[in-house]
Amino acid sequence: xxxxxxxxxxxxxxxxxxEGRRTYQSFVVDKMAAQGELIQTPIExxxxxxxxxxxFPGFQPIARQILSADDSIAAVSAIGRDGKPVFTVRRGKxxxxxxxxxxxxxxxxxxxxxxxxxxxxxxxxxDRFETIGAIRITAARAAITQATLSRFLPLALIAAALALVxxxxxxxxxxxLDHGRVPWLHIGFAAVFITVSVAVVFTLVSIxxxxxQGKARALAESLRQRLxxxxxxQLKLEDFVGLRETFLQYRKLNPDIQAIGLTENGRIxxxxxxTRVGRDWAPAPNTHEFAANLGTTQMRVAVxxxxxxxxxxxxxxxxxxxxxxxxxxxFAGLFLRxxxxxxAQAAARASPSGGAAVGESAI
Numbered sequence: 004x005x006x007x008x009x010x011x012x013x014x015x016x017x018x019x020x021x022e023g024r025r026t027y028q029s030f031v032v033d034k035m036a037a038q039g040e041l042i043q044t045p046i047e048x049x050x051x052x053x054x055x056x057x058x059f060p061g062f063q064p065i066a067r068q069i070l071s072a073d074d075s076i077a078a079v080s081a082i083g084r085d086g087k088p089v090f091t092v093r094r095g096k097x098x099x100x101x102x103x104x105x106x107x108x109x110x111x112x113x114x115x116x117x118x119x120x121x122x123x124x125x126x127x128x129x130d131r132f133e134t135i136g137a138i139r140i141t142a143a144r145a146a147i148t149q150a151t152l153s154r155f156l157p158l159a160l161i162a163a164a165l166a167l168v169x170x171x172x173x174x175x176x177x178x179x180l181d182h183g184r185v186p187w188l189h190i191g192f193a194a195v196f197i198t199v200s201v202a203v204v205f206t207l208v209s210i211x212x213x214x215x216q217g218k219a220r221a222l223a224e225s226l227r228q229r230l231x232x233x234x235x236x237q238l239k240l241e242d243f244v245g246l247r248e249t250f251l252q253y254r255k256l257n258p259d260i261q262a263i264g265l266t267e268n269g270r271i272x273x274x275x276x277x278t279r280v281g282r283d284w285a286p287a288p289n290t291h292e293f294a295a296n297l298g299t300t301q302m303r304v305a306v307x308x309x310x311x312x313x314x315x316x317x318x319x320x321x322x323x324x325x326x327x328x329x330x331x332x333x334f335a336g337l338f339l340r341x342x343x344x345x346x347a348q349a350a351a352r353a354s355p356s357g358g359a360a361v362g363e364s365a366i
Contacts, residue, residue, distance in 0.1 A: 008166030030214025037221035109134035
């Protein structure tokens, strides 16, 4: 019974871990793309002035800021037209080696590629006329694995403890379970299996929440970077056109975002919902808000994320998990039957060729 419970519950935990890792990686890729935009924006401004990529002066400080803000990022590179790195900042000596890259199409926001132990996110760089390079953000796949594993390892230990409790209960109450009319063994096994299933679902929801919120924070920081020159050069918002269209474009590229707004002294100046312009900023109900201040001024950009975005993420991936869950439940039922069959055979071999049973029948 211990082997049956361990095999069933650990299979369930592994299925949840594999699904959580796959989905969390997609959130990490989106976050890496938002972080890449922090350096893509100033470089493209530089390139559109007709200057060459290798003369861009601010790559090192911006790249180091990205590395210091996110421990999962291993390297940031600027790739030239020939696919070779022009600038590279790595985290320590164990980071990925600089290598050639395939420049992504200019009409795509970013492209994600896997190479060995690394995940690369490439964002195209444009001058006035064409795509002339890319920004490459690199993260270790091991970091994604570790982030997911840290959530599921305690769950595996809990599953092992519940398996031990179930095995002890099935052993101590064996005689009563064998002769009772109610299938308490199956009911007990189902209760343990459902308990671990609920824990797996809650763990997946936690992972999805962490991934979505991390992407929203990175997006708010990306917008702050784009709007920072307005404050740095002491310009007025009225001197610019198209800022709301920029917010709408960000929201279109990130459909999980409910609203984006720019406030000054607590009053909304620009918002994806034009009816809220001029009002005092107040977080919408049932949302999470991530804000970034523009310099030392009273201006800030805020990103609102609805609470149900995690539920939508779960629903988006629920088909795969439900199919795997049903398959795991079927395997668990087979394991339980196999365990009962092995116990019955062991009991039959333990009796002296059924002699006791035959003698009792003769008497």
